[in-house]
Amino acid sequence: GTCYYSPSPNCVGPDLVINQQSIINSLNIGNTTASNCEVVEGCLAGYGNRTILRFDTRIENIGQQDYYVGNPTNNPSQFNFVNCHGHAHYEGYADYVLYDSQGNALPIGRKNGFCVMDLDCPIGIPAQYGCSNMGITAGCADIYGSGLSCQWVDITDVDTGFYTLAVKVNWDQSPDALGHYETNYINNW
DSSP states (O other): OOOOOTTOTTOOSOOEEEOHHHHHHHOEEEEEEOOHHHHHTTSSSSSSEEEEEEOOEEEEEOSSSOEEEEOTTTOGGGEEOOSSSSSOEETTSEEEEEEOTTSOEEOOOOOOBOOOOOOBOOTTSOOOOOSSSEEEOTTOEEEEOTTSTTOEEEOTTOOSSOOEEEEEESTTOOOOTTSOOOSOSTTOO
16 A cells, blocks of 8 residues: 655654653652562562653553554564563553763663553543553553552662653554554654
8 A cells, every 4th residue: 555654744643642641740750679579570670679750651642553562472583571570561662761961871770561552541531441451542542550569660779860751652662553654753752
């Protein structure tokens, strides 16, 4: 068939974006004691008492097509099954990066996506995805609350200074399980 690319009005597909205001409104500094699993999976940079920057991540699908992930059993190439939590992690879903004032990325941990689902849909758009059949319906959003494990960056070893927090979705620009590519990657972080 014919290929259409953004910004053509004929270009349809999913389009994932990070809601920046959700992050800003929920930022808070706290502490946690590292479990072995959180260190092994890269959520924390070390053991013991850790200082963390917590925040909500709201990932919205503003595209005209659903972003379909499916079931980990049916789409094993999109998931990592080797982890200590005992559930599949969706690869490339979200990434957190802290940059210093010179633009250098600091090793602060990462987000493990394990359930991509419709958690907020406007009236008239029914939620259709959950943990057993994952995705984000066009017009809906997935939300990772700041109280969830690994919903943070480990700032224990970060010096006082000015930093930029970047939250990226679909950072590896993978197509969804049906082969649909996003219509826009510029707005993914």
